[in-house]
Amino acid sequence: MQWTLVVPVKPLARAKSRLADTADDGVRPGLALAFAQDTVAAALACPAVADVAVVTDDARAGRELAALGAGIVPDEPGGGLNAALAHGAATVRASRPESPVAALNADLPALRPAELARVLSAATQFPRAFLPDAAGIGTTLLAAAPGHELAPAFGTDSRARHRASGAVELSPGAVDSVRQDVDTGADLRLALALGVGPHTAAVAARLLIPGQ
Numbered sequence: 001m002q003w004t005l006v007v008p009v010k011p012l013a014r015a016k017s018r019l020a021d022t023a024d025d026g027v028r029p030g031l032a033l034a035f036a037q038d039t040v041a042a043a044l045a046c047p048a049v050a051d052v053a054v055v056t057d058d059a060r061a062g063r064e065l066a067a068l069g070a071g072i073v074p075d076e077p078g079g080g081l082n083a084a085l086a087h088g089a090a091t092v093r094a095s096r097p098e099s100p101v102a103a104l105n106a107d108l109p110a111l112r113p114a115e116l117a118r119v120l121s122a123a124t125q126f127p128r129a130f131l132p133d134a135a136g137i138g139t140t141l142l143a144a145a146p147g148h149e150l151a152p153a154f155g156t157d158s159r160a161r162h163r164a165s166g167a168v169e170l171s172p173g174a175v176d177s178v179r180q181d182v183d184t185g186a187d188l189r190l191a192l193a194l195g196v197g198p199h200t201a202a203v204a205a206r207l208l209i210p211g212q
């Protein structure tokens with residue numbers, strides 16, 4: 001099964017507010033973009049991924065992610081994350097109704113194609129399935145097989161919300177790079193320890209990260 005990934009990217013100027021203790025206002029937009037670039041590049045290198053649709057209204061993010069090979073879907077103004085994901089999935093399926101689609105957060109800078117392939121392979125067994133984040137509270141990937149709505153419920157306590165919605169929680173073994181999203185300085189240190197992609201490495205090298 002070849003998946004279309006729907007990757008949401010909010011306007012970079014508003015992104016990663018929880019990283020304020022590690023990266024100041026002048027750095028955070030570029031860091032959020034670097035996370036997205038490394039996430040999308042690794043996703044496009046994954047053999048189980050047919051293509052990536054980035055949902056964004058940010059012109060710079062759209063330009064840079066399209067240059068990596070992603071398709072760009074304009075965001076629905078004011079709709080929020082779940083509306084963006086549902087819109088992205090609907091846009092993909094308008095032209096390819098039988099596409100299996102998976103939402104993937106844009107803040108996985110350590111993402112490994114082989115580990116993503118392992119998660120997507122596990123997801124093929126279920127109508128809807130999701131992967132909890134490293135913190136065990138949120139979600140980094142939500143998958144929907146052909147004929148099933150994505151029905152995203154990202155946000156606070158999304159692991160519990162996705163489970164309550166009937167999506168099956170995946171636990172496919174060693175997939176740390178698919179779980180390790182970066183919201184805080186502590187997350188960034190964990191991702192750096194896993195090994196991040198070149199875009200994030202270049203920006204992070206200029207940060208003085210406490211405890212590094």
Ligand SMILES: Nc1nc2c(ncn2[C@@H]2O[C@H](COP(=O)(O)OP(=O)(O)OP(=O)(O)O)[C@@H](O)[C@H]2O)c(=O)[nH]1
Pocket residue numbers: 008009010011014015016017018019055056057075079080081084105106107183
């Ligand atoms: N297209 C789109 N993407 C969004 C929206 N809200 C969040 N995202 C993306 O969804 C993922 C998770 O977002 P959040 O954790 O809510 O926001 P963040 O910028 O990562 O971090 P914080 O500002 O600290 O909350 C990131 O890839 C965001 O860029 C939205 O309204 N539209």
Ligand SMILES: C=C(OP(=O)(O)O)C(=O)O
Pocket residue numbers: 081133137138139140153154155156158159181183
């Ligand atoms: C939106 C989510 O991620 P974050 O932790 O980045 O808010 C989520 O886990 O559902």
